[in-house]
Structure formats: structure tokens, C-alpha cells
Amino acid sequence: MVELVVQKYGGTSLQTTGRMAEAADRIIKETKRGSQVIVVVSAMGRTTDDLTTLAGQVSSCPPAREMDLLLSTGEQVSCALMAMALKAGGVEAEALTGPQAGIITDFSYGDAVIKEVDPEPVRSRLKEGKVVIVSGFQGCPGGHEVATLGRGGSDTTAAVLAGALKADRCEIFTDVDGVYTADPGTITGARKYEQLDYESLSALAELGASVVHPRAAAAAEAWQIPLVVRSSLTEQTGTTILPGTWSSCSFPVIGVTSETGLSSFSLHEGADRREIGREWKNGLCPWKAVQHVKNRLYRIVVRNEEAPHTKSLLSRFGGRPDTGRALVHVIFRSKEGKQKAGSFMRDLPYTQDCFMVETQPHVWSMDVPERHRVNICQALHDRCMEKEAAPISAAH
Structure with a gap:
């Protein structure tokens, strides 16, 4: 049976064209295993911060609608470049913005919530044998508008798409190799989980662990989609998030x-x-x-x-x-x-x-x-x- 896999690549995973080429190679390997693949991308490196700074140079209080229009371009650059890289590697791919991918949000510019997903735009392209690249962090609140989902919104895009299209798993590629008991960058002895339940992940995410956005954790739990958090820089297996309850695990x-x-x-x-x-x-x-x-x-x-x-x-x-x-x-x-x-x-x-x-x-x-x-x-x-x-x- 053909597996459907959603892969999300964060800004550090796409920081340079070299990093993007490495991510493209990983995607190509997944297609060679026979999987259908949806890829969700963030903006490259510090693009979002740079665009925010740029807006501040022309306006002390940029309008929310125009700010979202500006910030959404960062993910669209990544999206187009990734599709180009995959095609150069001999894989059929098509780039879609969030609105083109059927992601519908409310009108809360800057912190929009995904209300529903029309799976047909992505599903039809998968049937054509294509890898579908989707711009994360954005959707359409109505008409031809664009709204962004707030910081970490690409995680949410990936989890919601995985649920709407009934994916077999959703992989979040980042710069750390899993979910830890504390921030491994500052805490000596922080230890990685091999497996974790949704509720524990949500608690960690809501209280400062930045490895996965809280809305993404909630979406994965709501759809019961296996979530894998792993590094794009290594081949380590990462942390797998599976259904469970607080009381089913032994550690207090x-x-x-x-x-x-x-x-x-x-x-x-x-x-x-x-x-x-x-x-x-x-x-x-x-x-x-x-x-x-x-x-x-x-x-x-x-x-x-x-x-x-x-x-x-x-x-x-x-x-x-x-x-x-x-x-x-x-x-x-x-x-x-x-x-x-x-x-x-x-x-x-x-x-x-x-x-x-x-x-x-x-x-x-x-x-x-x-x-x-x-x-x-x-x-x-x-x-x-x-x-x-x-x-x-x-x-x-």
C-alpha cells in the first residue's frame, strides 16, 4: 500500500540553497521508497525577521493586512525554489501557496486560525504523481486575501494538511533531533524522548518548548496522525508522537x-x-x-x-x-x-x-x-x- 507522508522543513533546514538541496535529496529518497509526499516549507533562515525589519523602515505601525501580504512571500520563495530543486533532481513537483492548497482561515491577520481545508487541490496533484510543495504559515480568509498563522504556523499547516488528507505520518524537520526533557542547547543532561504522547507534547509546546508549535500538536492529536520530530541535519530517527494518556507512562x-x-x-x-x-x-x-x-x-x-x-x-x-x-x-x-x-x-x-x-x-x-x-x-x-x-x- 502506498504511504502518504507529509514533511515540513523549518527555516534553519532551508537556510541556504545548499541546505535546500539536502532537503530535496531527502524528499527524493522518500519518493523512491514509493511514498506520495506533501512538503510544507517555512521561509529561508531569517527571512521573516528581515521582512519585518523592512516593514518597520517604511511604517511605524504597518497595517496588519499588508503585513501578512509581505510576510507570506517568504514561504512562497522557499516553495518555488524547492519545486525547482526537485524538478532538477528528476522528480515531478508543483508549488502551491497556502490559499492555492485549499487552506481556509479566519480574518485574524497575523495570527489566523485554520478553519477548514479543501483537500482536492493537493489530492489531484498527488494523483498525477507529483510531489506537492505547500507554502506554510498562510491561508485564505476569503476572496483573494492572504492571512498568516503567526510564528510557528508552518508546523500547523503540516499537521492540518496531514489530517485533512489522512496521511500515514507527519514529519517535522528542524535543527534539533527530537523532543527533549529540557532545552538541549542550554541545559546539560537534557535527554531525548524516543516516544511521547500527544498530551505531553502539547504541554511542553504550550509552556516554552519551541520544537513544535502548540497548534500543530493539537491538530495532530485531533486527527490522531503519528507525528515525528527529527533533525534535517542528521539521519537520526527523532521522537515519535503517538496516542496515549498521561497515566500510561511510568515517569512522573x-x-x-x-x-x-x-x-x-x-x-x-x-x-x-x-x-x-x-x-x-x-x-x-x-x-x-x-x-x-x-x-x-x-x-x-x-x-x-x-x-x-x-x-x-x-x-x-x-x-x-x-x-x-x-x-x-x-x-x-x-x-x-x-x-x-x-x-x-x-x-x-x-x-x-x-x-x-x-x-x-x-x-x-x-x-x-x-x-x-x-x-x-x-x-x-x-x-x-x-x-x-x-x-x-x-x-x-
Whole structure:
């Protein structure tokens, strides 16, 4: 039976024409195994950042619609070049923009959500024996418009296409060789998972592990598509994401992640916890974390871009901003993991300017100075993961 495989290549995997040629060779090898292949591409290297800088040189506040029109060209360049490289290698290929591939989004320019996919444009070309190259990160909200999906949107494009076309697997090629218990670039002893379940991947992705976009993890789970995260620079097998449940795996702690670019607000003791809580639940302020001291709301963590609005909202409660903050998370899956992680966090030596905060279930989080973030992550990883074997395999 012919396998249908979706492969997504990120910006670092396509950083130069040499890297693109290596990716094309990998795609050609997959076709020689008899597979049908859909390829989703990101913009080359830092193209998106360069285009953003370019827009800033002509406008202090670029319109969202025109910004999306500009940024979508980065993926289209990659898409066209990849099709050319494959044809030069003797493989029939056709390049499609997101809208041409049948990807339909809402009108939220800059952070659009995929509403549906018309599989026919891609399916018809697969039937013609072609490799279909799709520009990631973009879709059509209506008419002849283009909307982008936000940072990491090419991952989402790949996962949603894989689901809509009932692919046998979706491979995310990046610059790391799988999903780790912590950032392998900064944390000594971070260990790679051989297998992981969707829910664990989603938790890691939502809380700072940048290897896969959270929407892509959610889409893969919704469609129950096997997801493989691997490096485009090596032949290692990577991490396979398969169906499972939190309780089906033996290890109590999943990993340690962190988020930067945050500000914190301390409130005086008279702050009305219920009133501010209502604002939070109504979505008027997308706060990252809240800490309660007895019945009083004490500390709120927000992204830097939300700090001015939050400061205005909290001014009557005595809220004052504290910049240069980060959140460190320990993600656990069991009561044992919760007890272990909580105990280790409380025993950290960096306690003077650190605050344990509430973010979401199955997570202990700490609001810390950004300058201490890596050291705190390292200390927590050393303690929480010290009894786990490497590489970790989540057997189901």
C-alpha cells in the first residue's frame, strides 16, 4: 500500500540553497521508497525577521493586512525554489501557496486560525504523481486575501494538511533531533524522548518548548496522525508522537521548560481578587500566571507587550511592574511528580526574588528574574530527572 507522508522543513533546514538541496535529496529518497509526499516549507533562515525589519523602515505601525501580504512571500520563495530543486533532481513537483492548497482561515491577520481545508487541490496533484510543495504559515480568509498563522504556523499547516488528507505520518524537520526533557542547547543532561504522547507534547509546546508549535500538536492529536520530530541535519530517527494518556507512562516528570519576555506585577494586600479574576477570565488581559496569597491576589505575570494595558488596569490596586522576568515550568503527570517538583522548587537557593505561581494543571511554575532562568532550569532538571534513564521511551 502506498504511504502518504507529509514533511515540513523549518527555516534553519532551508537556510541556504545548499541546505535546500539536502532537503530535496531527502524528499527524493522518500519518493523512491514509493511514498506520495506533501512538503510544507517555512521561509529561508531569517527571512521573516528581515521582512519585518523592512516593514518597520517604511511604517511605524504597518497595517496588519499588508503585513501578512509581505510576510507570506517568504514561504512562497522557499516553495518555488524547492519545486525547482526537485524538478532538477528528476522528480515531478508543483508549488502551491497556502490559499492555492485549499487552506481556509479566519480574518485574524497575523495570527489566523485554520478553519477548514479543501483537500482536492493537493489530492489531484498527488494523483498525477507529483510531489506537492505547500507554502506554510498562510491561508485564505476569503476572496483573494492572504492571512498568516503567526510564528510557528508552518508546523500547523503540516499537521492540518496531514489530517485533512489522512496521511500515514507527519514529519517535522528542524535543527534539533527530537523532543527533549529540557532545552538541549542550554541545559546539560537534557535527554531525548524516543516516544511521547500527544498530551505531553502539547504541554511542553504550550509552556516554552519551541520544537513544535502548540497548534500543530493539537491538530495532530485531533486527527490522531503519528507525528515525528527529527533533525534535517542528521539521519537520526527523532521522537515519535503517538496516542496515549498521561497515566500510561511510568515517569512522573515530563520536563522543564521556560518562557522569557515577561513582566510581573505585585499588588498591595487590598487588591480585590474576585474583580481582577473576572477580568482575567473574560479575556481582557491574557495574563500568563497568577499567584494567590491566602484570599488575596498578589502577583500577575504578563507578556511584555501586554504590560502597558495591564498597568493601566491594575493602577487602582497599586500594581507596579517588574520587568526582565521569566517563567520556569516543571511539567508533571502524577501525584509523585507534583510532590517531587514542588519540593525541589521550594528548596531552590534563588528564593529572594522568585515566586511560585499558578499557570495550569499538571504544572508547577515559578516567576523568576530572567538572569537566573537558565541556572534555575538546570537545577530543577538535575533534581527532577535524576532517576530517569536516557533516552526516555514512553511505552504504551
